[in-house]
């Protein structure tokens with residue numbers, strides 16, 4: 001199992017979510033992140049004083065999938081998040097040791113993306 005952890009622009013999330021759902025990957029997490037890449041801070045001016053903004057807001061998207069699905073998810077993220085401008089974000093791929101569905105206690109790959117009742121609330 002792999003976790004794909006992507007720092008993306010907020011605008012990229014909705015098309016990524018829609019395509020992942022369409023391709024059979026409804027399960028994911030997002031959170032607000034702040035971070036910095038390799039550029040130096042951006043200098044902003046406010047009422048005569050200058051302020052250097054060293055961290056920028058990004059969305060962190062996390063998707064855990066079977067090894068065989070890693071490329072599909074990575075490609076989907078790349079497709080919708082690349083504008084070619086600095087700050088497009090970054091994708092990390094991490095190994096995942098275990099996944100457990102709390103409700104049933106079942107473990108391993110079958111719990112990752114299979115939904116018994118797609119109509120039930122998340």
Ligand SMILES: Nc1ncnc2c1ncn2[C@@H]1O[C@H](COP(=O)(O)OP(=O)(O)OP(=O)(O)O)[C@@H](O)[C@H]1O
Nearest residue numbers: 007034035036037038039058085086087088089090
């Ligand atoms: N090595 C890293 N470790 C943890 N988080 C990172 C790392 N690199 C980037 N990030 C996260 O990704 C966000 C976006 O990074 P960003 O796209 O600016 O990367 P970059 O390497 O500067 O590439 P670019 O030159 O395209 O801007 C950062 O704000 C930070 O939240």
Ligand SMILES: [Mg+2]
Nearest residue numbers: 037038039087
């Ligand atoms: Mg950058």
